[in-house]
Amino acid sequence: MPVEFYGDRITLPDSDTPPTKGASSSSSQPHNQSRRSSASTSQAQPIIIDSDDEDWPVQTIINEKAAQGVKNEKSLHRGRASGGGSSRPLDMKAKEALSVQLRELDAEIKSVEGQIRPLQELHSRLVSERRNLEAQLSASSHHPEVTFPSSNLPSRSGTINYQTAEFPFSPAVLQTLKTTFHLLSFRLCQEGVINAAVDNRDIVCVMPTGGGKSLTYQLPAVMGRGLTVVISPLLALIWDQVRALKEIGIECVMMTGATSTSEQNEIYERMKVGGTKHKKEIRLCYVTPEKVSKSKRLISTLEQVNLDGRLRRFVIDEAHCCSQLGHDFRPDYKKLSMLKTLFPRVPIQAVTATLSSKTLPDLLKILRLGPITDGTAAKTTGTVFFSAPLFRPNLHYQVLSKPASSKAAIVALGEWIEAHHPGQSGIIYCLSKKDAETVAYELRTWSNGDIKTGVYHAGIDDFQKERIHSNWREGKVNVICATIAFGLGIDKGDVRYMSKSLEGYYQETGRAGRDGKDSDCVLFFRGQDAARLSSLVYGDTDGSSKLQEMVRFAQDLRTCRKVAFAKYFSASAHLSASAWDHADTLSSSSGAISTCGICDNCRRSPDSIVKRDVTLETWKILKVAQMVQREGGRVTLANLADLVRGLGGGMFGLVGGGEGMRGKRKTHGEKAQLDLEEVGGKVTLGKDDTEALLIHLLLLGYLTDYAVNVYMIASDTAIRLTRLSLDDIQAGKGATVECTFLASPTKKSKGKGKMGKQSAENGGEAEEEDGSEADGANGNGKKRKTTAAKSKGSKVKGRKLVSDEEGNGEGGESGEREWFDLDVSIPDVSPPPRATKARGGKNSQSAPIKPSAPVAKETSTSSTRNPSAFIESDLEDEADNLDEDEGIDFHGGDDGDSFEGDSEAGWDRIMNDLRNSDSVGTMSASKQRSAARKGKQGVVSIISDSE
Numbered sequence: 048m049p050v051e052f053y054g055d056r057i058t059l060p061d062s063d064t065p066p067t068k069g070a071s072s073s074s075s076q077p078h079n080q081s082r083r084s085s086a087s088t089s090q091a092q093p094i095i096i097d098s099d100d101e102d103w104p105v106q107t108i109i110n111e112k113a114a115q116g117v118k119n120e121k122s123l124h125r126g127r128a129s130g131g132g133s134s135r136p137l138d139m140k141a142k143e144a145l146s147v148q149l150r151e152l153d154a155e156i157k158s159v160e161g162q163i164r165p166l167q168e169l170h171s172r173l174v175s176e177r178r179n180l181e182a183q184l185s186a187s188s189h190h191p192e193v194t195f196p197s198s199n200l201p202s203r204s205g206t207i208n209y210q211t212a213e214f215p216f217s218p219a220v221l222q223t224l225k226t227t228f229h230l231l232s233f234r235l236c237q238e239g240v241i242n243a244a245v246d247n248r249d250i251v252c253v254m255p256t257g258g259g260k261s262l263t264y265q266l267p268a269v270m271g272r273g274l275t276v277v278i279s280p281l282l283a284l285i286w287d288q289v290r291a292l293k294e295i296g297i298e299c300v301m302m303t304g305a306t307s308t309s310e311q312n313e314i315y316e317r318m319k320v321g322g323t324k325h326k327k328e329i330r331l332c333y334v335t336p337e338k339v340s341k342s343k344r345l346i347s348t349l350e351q352v353n354l355d356g357r358l359r360r361f362v363i364d365e366a367h368c369c370s371q372l373g374h375d376f377r378p379d380y381k382k383l384s385m386l387k388t389l390f391p392r393v394p395i396q397a398v399t400a401t402l403s404s405k406t407l408p409d410l411l412k413i414l415r416l417g418p419i420t421d422g423t424a425a426k427t428t429g430t431v432f433f434s435a436p437l438f439r440p441n442l443h444y445q446v447l448s449k450p451a452s453s454k455a456a457i458v459a460l461g462e463w464i465e466a467h468h469p470g471q472s473g474i475i476y477c478l479s480k481k482d483a484e485t486v487a488y489e490l491r492t493w494s495n496g497d498i499k500t501g502v503y504h505a506g507i508d509d510f511q512k513e514r515i516h517s518n519w520r521e522g523k524v525n526v527i528c529a530t531i532a533f534g535l536g537i538d539k540g541d542v543r544y545m546s547k548s549l550e551g552y553y554q555e556t557g558r559a560g561r562d563g564k565d566s567d568c569v570l571f572f573r574g575q576d577a578a579r580l581s582s583l584v585y586g587d588t589d590g591s592s593k594l595q596e597m598v599r600f601a602q603d604l605r606t607c608r609k610v611a612f613a614k615y616f617s618a619s620a621h622l623s624a625s626a627w628d629h630a631d632t633l634s635s636s637s638g639a640i641s642t643c644g645i646c647d648n649c650r651r652s653p654d655s656i657v658k659r660d661v662t663l664e665t666w667k668i669l670k671v672a673q674m675v676q677r678e679g680g681r682v683t684l685a686n687l688a689d690l691v692r693g694l695g696g697g698m699f700g701l702v703g704g705g706e707g708m709r710g711k712r713k714t715h716g717e718k719a720q721l722d723l724e725e726v727g728g729k730v731t732l733g734k735d736d737t738e739a740l741l742i743h744l745l746l747l748g749y750l751t752d753y754a755v756n757v758y759m760i761a762s763d764t765a766i767r768l769t770r771l772s773l774d775d776i777q778a779g780k781g782a783t784v785e786c787t788f789l790a791s792p793t794k795k796s797k798g799k800g801k802m803g804k805q806s807a808e809n810g811g812e813a814e815e816e817d818g819s820e821a822d823g824a825n826g827n828g829k830k831r832k833t834t835a836a837k838s839k840g841s842k843v844k845g846r847k848l849v850s851d852e853e854g855n856g857e858g859g860e861s862g863e864r865e866w867f868d869l870d871v872s873i874p875d876v877s878p879p880p881r882a883t884k885a886r887g888g889k890n891s892q893s894a895p896i897k898p899s900a901p902v903a904k905e906t907s908t909s910s911t912r913n914p915s916a917f918i919e920s921d922l923e924d925e926a927d928n929l930d931e932d933e934g935i936d937f938h939g940g941d942d943g944d945s946f947e948g949d950s951e952a953g954w955d956r957i958m959n960d961l962r963n964s965d966s967v968g969t970m971s972a973s974k975q976r977s978a979a980r981k982g983k984q985g986v987v988s989i990i991s992d993s994e
């Protein structure tokens with residue numbers, strides 16, 4: 048009679064009485080009797096052990112007779128002797144007796160383990176031998192349905208070059224590529240990785256996003272018998288891959304939290320049995336890391352498959368998620384270290400596109416992999432390492448300046464899409480779920496429905512996600528407005544258009560141009576975004592430093608984007624800078640890298656940017672920041688930009704309880720006023736340039752931020768300049784600070800004289816600091832002229848421009864502001880805004896981009912290039928990131944412009960539309976409440992609802 052053991056209870060399944068917790072048996076029989084009968088009569092019957100698996104009952108089958116019967120019997124007797132199962136408090140003697148029994152049991156378990164181990168080893172050896180024999184047989188019969196041995200003998204040097212087609216199994220590999228995957232040739236290091244996989248090696252493979260990593264494990268998986276388990280982080284990725292594999296007739300399954308119990312039962316059964324006459328063997332099983340770490344049933348099934356010699360390989364996709372040092376750490380990935388412990392002989396293949404030098408050793412340690420060995424000269428032991436050029440020459444990177452107002456940003460976005468990729472596929476990555484929803488709605492409204500948008504983020508339920516995903520695939524939706532939840536793994540060939548980190552940005556842009564055709568990756572960026580992003584990365588390991596690099600990338604008007612990526616990712620020889628150019632592996636340590644010739648900075652006209660001496664402006668900014676600090680105030684980046692430019696009457700907010708320089712205690716919400724004459728007058732840079740300079744000073748370390756990186760203060764470094772007087776600075780004393788700005792065509796046409804000693808330089812590094820600490824004159828011995836003096840003429844001209852173009856010709860502050868907002872130029876690839884749709888807003892700001900010669904490869908025009916793109920967008924002002932409930936002072940958006948969603952009616956309209964729309968996802972209830980609350984309060988403040 049079978050006995051079921053439910054955790055701490057034993058029941059007789061055919062008993063009438065259901066088992067009750069704590070009781071040894073639910074039957075009327077005495078415990079002893081039931082247990083004895085179970086032990087004595089259930090030979091060769093399974094004991095079913097329930098586990099704590101969350102999703103379904105877990106059953107580990109143990110053959111009582113073969114393995115544990117005697118031991119179980121013993122332990123049952125022990126339990127009986129000690130009154131196990133009783134809830135009576137135990138006296139000292141009984142406790143001691145139990146402890147003794149426990150120790151005995153431990154000793155016995157240890158001894159049994161000792162006996163099992165040699166058997167397990169023997170089993171693995173036999174399985175391996177069997178594979179060898181099978182392979183030899185297959186080599187002679189040329190039958191592709193086999194597994195392959197490590198049959199490529201090392202060369203004389205004792206190493207193996209996997210990147211060749213000289214293996215006994217190479218013909219079968221090529222045949223599978225063509226007949227099963229319908230592909231003609233390999234890309235990048237695919238062939239090497241596949242060879243190493245067929246050779247049963249542990250592998251780490253770093254290939255660019257969209258480079259074709261999937262094939263490197265899918266192809267070996269369909270050669271020969273056995274099951275390959277792919278651990279992948281995202282449902283969207285899993286759906287996509289399983290769908291694609293099924294389309295080409297490969298037996299694959301997925302097991303996620305959404306898989307029903309009956310489906311799972313069937314899958315487990317099929318896994319255990321392998322191939323039968325009626326059902327083909329499952330070749331690939333996709334699971335989430337959560338499933339692996341939580342499901343004992345899955346693990347026990349895999350153990351059985353392994354014992355049967357059919358567990359071929361574990362693939363860990365997006366393997367960088369294992370490491371806390373990576374940009375996307377996931378705790379369940381870390382638990383994958385158990386794989387090598389439980390399945391020491393099953394090879395592991397870790398694949399990723401973004402693996403930094405710091406992450407690689409950590410990854411090896413977590414996955415318990417051996418030291419790496421180069422795939423082109425691999426030792427016979429260790430983990431074979433492959434990497435491929437990480438730069439994809441079909442991706443055209445571009446950073447566009449995001450207009451200050453949300454509405455203008457939508458207009459810029461919409462115009463860009465319609466100009467370059469009308470009616471085609473794209474993804475707009477947004478910073479938060481709310482952003483994604485708002486952008487989707489606004490874009491669709493702005494375009495009168497021409498741009499069909501959909502929303503995809505973690506708050507959308509699985510059913511809707513699937514629907515949006517398939518609508519997008521079928522072209523019913525052109526543009527998905529998404530958070531990174533839509534990012535990893537989405538494989539739609541014709542995505543053309545588009546963070547918190549460059550790794551994330553690289554991943555996101557990797558969705559574009561996966562069919563190999565030219566595509567655009569556009570980052571809409573504004574300095575204020577940095578503050579908003581800062582609060583989102585707060586708490587992330589290295590979050591701030593990663594964000595700094597992202598901001599540096601976005602601000603950089605000179606460095607080739609490919610070089611910038613390479614610099615960032617190439618901190619070690621493992622991922623050398625040249626890895627962006629060549630299919631190098633570990634052996635490469637050369638730092639040489641060519642420019643891409645196709646990004647905005649490569650194509651930028653040399654005279655469209657100017658490098659200016661901004662030491663005086665820097666001094667003023669730092670002085671103002673110090674004055675605000677001394678007064679007990681606090682300013683955001685936008686506030687500080689306004690303050691130094693003399694806007695808002697020099698007012699700034701104070702923190703409650705502080706004591707200002709006038710010795711008076713401040714009340715929360717109180718404001719103070721700044722006298723800019725104390726610092727020699729205002730900074731006369733335009734709004735955008737001032738913001739750019741503030742970010743530049745943040746990157747140089749003169750300014751720093753605090754309170755979740757929202758407020759700006761002068762750093763300790765600031766003293767290098769602020770210790771000097773205005774006269775000293777004007778006399779050219781102290782360090783020189785330079786910054787590169789976009790040049791306006793208007794200013795340029797007025798001649799270099801107006802720029803003073805500003806120089807327009809092309810190429811080389813972006814902004815740099817002279818670094819001279821000498822208190823004497825500048826290097827050129829001349830006095831430092833102020834930008835104010837230099838640009839005075841232009842300023843007046845600017846006001847006139849405003850007057851001419853917008854008919855509001857007012858001077859003063861707003862005139863200045865408008866003039867600087869006119870300090871923009873539309874990339875000459877853009878068409879003029881459409882006159883038919885009376886849409887407000889300014890055009891996106893960018894230096895004129897003209898194809899510059901020589902260009903590495905011919906760049907397509909918008910008409911010939913595959914028409915769609917990948918856009919990174921954040922449409923909220925930094926104030927939007929703050930919650931008024933947090934008691935943080937802020938001064939609202941500096942443009943006074945807000946979404947319609949800021950009013951209750953506006954939100955209602957958005958939500959109704961979102962609900963009724965076929966192409967746009969719905970908004971969560973919490974968001975609705977939040978929106979309504981904000982509407983009532985009339986405050987431009989939106990709770991950050993990031994992923």
Ligand SMILES: Nc1ncnc2c1ncn2[C@@H]1O[C@H](COP(=O)(O)OP(=O)(O)OP(=O)(O)O)[C@@H](O)[C@H]1O
Pocket residue numbers: 230231232233234237254255256257258259260261262399400535536537538540557558561562
């Ligand atoms: N050898 C090849 N020839 C032609 N197309 C290929 C080849 N290998 C892969 N592809 C195609 O390239 C696209 C991207 O491949 P895949 O999804 O494997 O990329 P990936 O490296 O996993 O990207 P990601 O890291 O972004 O998930 C797919 O559409 C795939 O069919």
